[in-house]
Amino acid sequence: MDGAWSAAAVRRAEAQLMAQLPPGTLMQRAAAGLATECARILKRRNGGVYGTTVIVLAGPGDNGGDALFAAARLARRGVRVFAVPVMGERVHPVAAAALTRAGGRLVANPPRHCHLLLDGVLGIGGRPGLPGRAIDRLAAIDADTIVAVDVPSGVDVDTGAVPASAVTADVTVAFGSRKPCHVLGRAALLVGRLVLVDIGLGPHLDPHPAVRVAGDDDLAAWWHAPGPDDDKYTRGVVGVAAGSERYPGAAVLSTSGALAGPSGYVRYAGTAAEQVRRRHPEVVCTQEVKEAGRVQAWLAGPGFGTDEAALAELRHVLESPAPVVLDADALTLIGEYPSVLSQREAPVVLTPHDREYERLYGSPPAEDRGAAAAVLAKRLNCTVLLKGHHTVVASSDGEVWANPTGRPQLATAGSGDVLAGFMASLLASGMSGVRAAVAAAYLHGRAGGIAGAGHRTVTASDIAKALPQAVGQTLSAADTPGKRR
C-alpha cells in the first residue's frame, strides 16, 4: 500500500533524515531530480535542451530554492533561464546566487514566451492562494509546459481543496512522497502528470499515511482466487436487487458488473427479471428479494425506484445478515428513512455522488473530500465511497483511501450500476467493505481506461466488458497474483 503524507508528516520525516546528512543535501537531491525531469521534457518537445528558454516563478521559501537550484543545473546545460521573484525580493539567497553563477538571470520582467515554466512559488509551507504577482505573471507568460515544484502552488496541501487561485500544471515533480493534494479533490486535477523523486524519505515516513492509495499488489493480496475445493456457492453468491419496469437497464448493468467479479453465482431479484434473463442466461432470477434464497452479499438500489414497494424490498435486503452495497435510489430512501439502517450490524457500503451525499448528510460534501467521506462514514457507521473525478473511500473508523485509476470517461450513464454490482461480487467473495470499495473503484477505473483507450467513447456496457481484462492485467502485474481461499 502506498499513500499520501501530510505536510507535517513530511517535515517530521525530513527532520530525521536531515539529521544524518550534510546541510543542503536534500535540496540538492530534489533539485537534481527536478532538473532531470525538466531536461527530459525539453528534449522531448524541442529535440534538445540547449538554447531553450525556462522561466522560474520563485517564492520566498525552500520550494523556490528547489526551483532555482534546478534552474541553475539547466543553465549550465545552455538553457536561457529567467527567474522572477514573486514575493518582493524574498528568494532563497544561496539558490539565487547559484543560478546567477550558472548564467541565469533574476528579472522583474521575463520574456512573454518560454518552453518551460517552473512553478516554485509555494510548496508544503504554502497557505492556499497565490501572491498577486504570481497570478499576474502566470497570466502574462505563454509557457509550452508548466512544471509544478512539489505541489501546484496555491492548493491546500493537506486536503486537496482549492479555495483560491492556484497553478494548473502539466507535470508536478513531487519530492519524497505524495501529499494529499496530489490525489484528492480539485487540487488533484491541477497536478497533471505526477513524477515522484526519491530523496530517501521513505524509511522515515510514518507507516500510516494520511490518505492511502492502493496498487496492483494490494489488489492481488486481497483477491480471492478459487481453490481446487471451491464450487459456485463457496466462491460467494451475490444478490442484486435493482431495476424496475421503468429502468430495466439498471438491472442489466448491475448484474453485468456482478458477473465480472470473483463470486461464483449471481441471483437477481426484481421486476426486470425478463430483461436480465435475456441478456445474462447465467443469472438466476426471481421477482422479489425474499424469494431469492441465501446470498453472501447484496446490492440494492440502482434503478430501483423510491416508492413503497422499493422501500419494502430495501427493508428485506437489510434484514439479511449479509453485507450490502447501497447505491442510487437506495441512498435516497436511506436519506428519507435513516432508521432502516439503525438495526444493521453486518457491513454496509454506501456509494453516493455529491447530490446523494447531500441527501444523506444534510449538506454537500466539504472541499476536503477525504474528511467529507469520513464524517458520513462515522455518522452512519458504514463504509462510504464518495464518487468524483478522484473517488474517495472512507471507513467508519477514519481510514481514507484515494483511488488512483479514475478518469473522466467513467462519468457515463449506468457506469455506477456496473461499479456497484462488481463491488457486491467482491463483498460476496469475502472481502471487507473497505477493501471491496477500494478494489471496485480501482478496477472499474482501470476498465474505463481499457475501454476508452485511444480516445474511444465509452458506455457503461463497455466498462462492464472490460472489467475481466482489468482484473487480469492487475493480477498479472502484481508479484503474488491472488491468494487461495
Ligand SMILES: NC(=O)C1=CN([C@@H]2O[C@H](COP(=O)(O)OP(=O)(O)OC[C@H]3O[C@@H](n4cnc5c(N)ncnc54)[C@H](OP(=O)(O)O)[C@@H]3O)[C@@H](O)[C@H]2O)[C@@H](O)CC1
Ligand atoms: N520537506 C522535505 O523533505 C523537503 C522539502 N523541500 C522543499 O521545501 C518546500 C517547503 O519549503 P518551505 O518550508 O520553505 O515552504 P514554502 O512552501 O517554500 O513557502 C513558505 C513561504 O511562503 C510564504 N507563504 C506561505 N503561503 C503563502 C501565500 N499563500 N502567499 C504568500 N506567501 C506565502 C511563507 O511566508 P510567511 O507568510 O509565512 O512569512 C514562507 O516564507 C517543499 O515543498 C519542497 O519544495 C526540498 O527542498 C527537500 C526536501
Ligand SMILES: [K+]
Ligand atoms: K510549487
